[in-house]
Amino acid sequence: MSAEDLKEYLATAVALAKEVGPAFKDGFWRTGQFSKVSDFAAEDKLGNKADCVTAVDRYIEKTIFDRLRQIYPTHKLVGEESTAESGNGCQVTDDPTWIVDPVDGTNNFVHHFPYTGISIGLAINKEPVVGVIYLPILDELYTASRGAGAFLNGEPLPLIRPPALTSPTALSQCALVSEHGSYRSQKTMSLRLRSLARLLTDKQDGGGCLQNLRITGGACPDLTLVAKGSAELYWECGPHVWDFAAGVVIVTESGGAVFDGAGWWGSDIPESERIPKPLNMWNRKIVAVRYIPDLPDKPGSGRELQKKLAKELLDLVDDFEYPPDGTQ
Template identity: 75%
Template sequence: MSAEELKGYLAVATDIAKKVGPAFKDGFWRRGQFASMSDFGAEDKQGNEADCVTAVDRYIEMTVFAHLRSIYPQHKFVGEETTAECGDDYLVTDDPTWIVDPVDGTNNFVHHFPFTGISIGLAINKVPVVGVIYLPILDELYTAAHGQGAFLNGQPLPLFGPPMLTSPTSLSQCALVTEHGSHRSEAVMGSRMRSLTRLMLAKEHGGACVQNLRVTGGACPDLCLVAKGVADLYWECGPHAWDFAAGAVIVTESGGAVFDGAGWWGADIAQSERTLKPLNVWNRKVAAVRYIPDLPGQPGSGQELQKQLVRELLEAVEDIPYPPDGVQ
């Protein structure tokens, strides 16, 4: 895939995100075509009271895919609403595949909390290579393509560089973003709460003592915070490919790194085999870390610190088994 081809894909995704932005804002503020609450139609998704879908989700996904199909009729398409309503039995291939979340953070959207937006990612050979996240209410447009850097409203990411960005050497110096997820069974929530407790617990009590924990309500804004450099780490088990495909590109192109997020706490894995695995966007487990500058006189130390922090994170959290997205 040439750099020019990637630029073309990125330009198309960016243009489409901007085009559906006004409809997103209308839905958020319940005006225009979404002024009537009966037309808005917030519904439980597949009977899950902790998750919902609106007319805006469906309208934006339909509009985005219609534009993309008119330009790239041979490409594959995976969207949150079409996939959620038709089941997860789609085939994951090496073909160019557009992965779209029309309203990431729908619960935020419904409750007028501005951390919500549109995510458009493109995977080739099953790996995300283009990412666009538009947070219309915050007027933040994040764009990235493999090998070409990441940007917020045209400004290179991360927003801050040395000395404003430090080189944290432990989780106790880090701000962590995560989500509680929409699966509320006792087993899943118990696992999540145990992991978060270990992450926040003081070191003298066996915890990692992360400096602070943030929950914004959406994977897209979480990953944008990491790419900006205002959050150090993101971890979650259970999101879908459309939740973080675009964000993974934006984080890596900002100088950050993304890895498989399957936790190691309590796992029957020998210490010698506890190595970081590359992110598989279809496996629903992700750990991301922001850009970290090198320590003075130590080239490459920033990347080593990134890996060290993710290792500490995975040592503290439990894996939660989830079926992968699609048929691989």
């Protein structure tokens, strides 16, 4: 995998995102081929009334996959609609694997909330190396490939840079983006809400006293906020690999960091072993931290602060049990 290979793969992903952009806009505004309600056909996904799928999801995924099969016939394909609806998961290999969410934030899409878009990622050797997130309604195109940086409409990320970008040293200086998820069992929602409550509670009462909590309705826009520097942290348990594969590349190439998102609250793991672990993108638990500049005269302190903030968060949230997206 050379730099030229990655450049080619990124160009392909960008071209595909732009190709399906008009169909995405037609679906969002119910114009063109999606002007008739019967053609749009929003429906519950696998019987889950808190989740939905539309004709646009299926059309965009099929269009992207058809193109990828023509261009790279030996590459593997993982898509939200084809993989989720089959219920079979996927076999994870070292082969180049395209990971696509045709409409991330489908509930936002259905309700005309503009934080919704197209996510195209590429993993090689089980690691994400190319990411494109296109938010057509906001006219925001995020692009990144390993070792080549991350960009928003051609401008390098993060958009906010030192000295305007500060070095947060505690959760109380951070804005967190997270989601309530589409799994609505009492057990899952109780764990999630208790975790968020701890993060928001005053420090004197044992919480993290987060400065701000935001829920945009989609992992892709959440991760773009971290990459831009508009949010310090993203944490979620339960999203799928297609929700954040592309976003992981964009965050890390913007100077951010990603970690495993399994919480330690109530755990008997010794304090000495509570070190944020590397992300396994197939395990559906993630913490992302924005780029943090070094403190004056302290090289490497920005990276240490990223780990510190991730640890503080994980100390206050529960672990969640979700089946992995793929078998390895």
